Amino acid sequence: MLKNWGAAVICAAALCTVTGTATAQPGSQVGLPGTVGADVRLKLERDGKLSVTEVVTVPEGRTAKRVVPLRIAVSDTRDRVFEVEGAAVNGKGAATTTADDLTIALEAGTSTVTYSVVGAVAQIGDSLELRWQPASGWDTALDSVKVSVITPDAPKSVNCLAGTPGTAKPCTTAELGDGRGVRATEIGLPAGERIDVAVGLQDGAAPPNARIEETSGLAAAFALTPLSAAVLGGLALLLLGGVLLLWYLRGRDSRALAGEVGPVNVLVSDPSGHMAFASPDGVLPGQVGTVVDEHVDVVDVTATIVDLAVRNYLWIEEVDGIDWRFVRRNPADTSLSGYERAVYAAILPDGVDVVLLSELRSRRIDLAKVRDELYADVVAKNWFVRRPDAERSLWWWVGIALTVLGVGVTVLLVLITGPALFGLVVAVAGIALALGARSMPARTKRGSVLLEHVRGLRGYLVSATPNDIPEADREMVFSRSLPYAVVLGETERWLGAFAGTRSGLYWFGEAEQAGDLRRFAQRFPAFLGAVDGVLAQAGHLRSLRG
Template sequence: MCAAALCSFAGTASAQPSSPVGLPGTVGADVRLKLERDGKLTVTEVVSVPEGKTAKRVVPLRIAVGDNRDRVFDVTDASVEGNGSATVAEDELTIALRSGTSTVKYTVVGTVAKIGDTLELRWQPASGWDTVLDSVKVSVITPDAPKSVNCLAGAPGTSKPCTSADLGDGRGVRATEIGLPAGERIDVAVGLQDGAAPANARVEETSGLAAAFALTPATGIGLGGLVVLLLGGLALLWYLRGRDARALASDVGPVNVLVTDPSGRVAFASPDGVLPGQVGTVVDEHVDVVDVTATVVDLAVRNYVWIEEVGERDWRFARRNPADSSLSGYERAVYEAVLPDGVDSVLLSELRGRRIDLTRVRDELYADVVARNWFVRRPDAERSLWWWVGLAVVALGVVGTVGLALISGPALFGLVVAVAGVGLALGARWMPARTKRGAALLEHVRGLRGYLHTASPTDIPEQDREMVFSRSLPYAVVLGETERWLGTFAGGRSGLYWFGQADRSTDLGRFAQRFPHFVGALDGVLAQAGHLRSLR
């Protein structure tokens, strides 16, 4: 017997085709159902339509089996041999036949269900016809001998038995209905042996949250689209960031930063003319405190600022030369942040109590790396753009999810959009990408770090050591190689042209001990007064 909640479908098939039985001038059907061992039901309908008439059958593939629940069937391989057509669209199988005898074939998935302890095959071998069927013959073949059969005929929902239904010789099912009015159905349920076929019935929620978030073919396509979108995003990032990855992974060739002029003097020349503050921004795509600190040191090395140690815990910055056109925009901003117009000298301790606005430094430095063609757009603007785009997509997805859930629509679509937005927002940090020139510079910076690791005072003529040491020092600061670089040259006894001590002569040994304290103190003042980290 069939369960009341599922009494909506069943089927039959016969071993040998036979002509439909019916009175002359009437429509008759012979339906043969065969259940395969894999759970697929193959259906063959032989239908005779009188001359001058047509017959149309619309089979719903989504049938209500309870409150807010539908049983769903999948039909494939629909075809007609004869005078007619068979199509599957929008949860319906439509069969349209003209006069003559036609053979309709299709395959159904979802007809086998586990009802309690019983395995059951269900299908409607006749339903949805727009004309009276004078006679319908049904036969069913199952992998193992069927255990029971229940055949109902009449309007949907009625329990009127078919004209006849039996197990035949025990190897199949046979049923007959004489006179089936238009719009009525024959519903066959066949009890199966355990293991005869896998249960493949699919029941979906039609309302409420469960239905809204049910995985349907449409939402499955949406999820597939999300996967494609994410893979496309990864491919885009791989393309944009690939140059950087190759620059970081490749072997670093020799980078010659020591050049000899026609007079034989040795000088330091950075790769692609990159300045210390620019190095940090190109490497990590952010403007950091250390970039500004390295720039202050570089301004002193280039004779714009004099740095003097005062006591054990303080240092003085004094104006040596005015800012001129040789300085880039961000260097001029750093110079004016430390020594504003009208101020000729200032103690580091005094800067600690004065608010330094480094917003201009940040903006000028980002604009500078774009102007130098190391980035296409400002890294911070690129990150911000994709962050806000991601949040907007998340908001759109959340609103869509809630709205669709309230109307029992496919809310999973909105969830998919929200997840995509989260991916965009999280991926914003990786969106800034260097140009080819920027990626090449990144590799050269690795070579510059190698120079700071391997250079020796003996590589440089004695008369040029102070200058080469000084010009290289700001790059050591920004690349985190300060102590190593100081240790390499600490044995020298000569003073420095850009750094002094108020109460004693300067030697490189003491400078090497005290300079890291100066760098740390300046970092702290700039971070506290300028709030630079919050501006990244």
């Protein structure tokens, strides 16, 4: 590695005399017969690239190999990094490049090696400098090395050093030529030693393009290297793939939510000729909320309790204007789904036929089974492939594990001055995965179709009026629709539409007077709020309404 890159030494007359040697031509002998010699021509382009042509003569029966370092130390903690492009050999040999080295391997004969260098021009204080090693890393001694440099404008100075890396021994000769040229010569360069040429340039001769990288400390650990850039690119592709996958899985939902959807036809005629309410795809009120937002919420259970009353499993009555009573009407049978039986058992367990809402508050009922049964139910109905809560939990923990792993790897790589960006990228990916876990549950095609129908059901709840329903069927249709209005947040509108009708209710009343719909419209919201409060105390469910 070369040291003392910050020095700018102007040739003294005693050290920079010219011997008058001629420049070798391609195919001609460079150096004495039977020896290895090199004629190196450097041309700095206006864009800052350095074009290099090396004419090397290797005697018969021998080979020569050069390994050019592309990372050269400028201090204990910093490297100057060069890039080589378009390396090629005209003759017997080959040239290959990596991020750290240029390797030239030549057989006997005269070969011409060409390549371009990026990073040879540096701004050092107020001075602009071109720097390159026209000879270094040869595995054999060179009899002579001749160097010529052409710059866009007349050069201001030249400094040529020869010897082992780090030494400041001047070249045999070096001088500023006429016009835009620099010439230098080294006689007898041992194997492994280098020639280092620095040319002072006119201001604006070429844009500075030198790249300095930290080799230790935080700056080095987080430096953007080809490796870290490749990792970042891979992460970007991975994240893009994940976004595309989610877009594909969620695309059905997006189409279901896009555009105008009118009310669905939920009013049908039964065999007796009466009008009845029929939910889309047979979805129950509690299932509606879970399909829509992929969570089991308190409102889903509240709507299920109302639905159980509407279907004559419970009787609900107000007590003294401050409490509500639940009375068992019919036992939970096989017509109920698993989650409905769990709700029924939570309200009226075996052996209990009557309970006050205030008693449920003090009992602190457990709704964990309700949640589990409802999630299992939406999977059994083929609206989801897997339980939404399990899917969210899986990706959450995968994201957390990936974040912890990334943080650990980052700390380790910082300690050993490795590419810490790799660990940081892993941590960021883990955080993104954990945050995106809530979006992982995806509905099936059937679930997306149901989502569209639920929008239509909401349209029905918003637009339907008592005049749309025969008077004889009005109480039943109003009651069967009410739990869906509760879960979809349309309770106030539904009650307001029917409050003016004179009708009783077969499933809800007060101890003194059962079935006054006007009174019901006033008191029912208070009942819903009280039930929500009791269920929220039980835990396990989100306490969102609507």
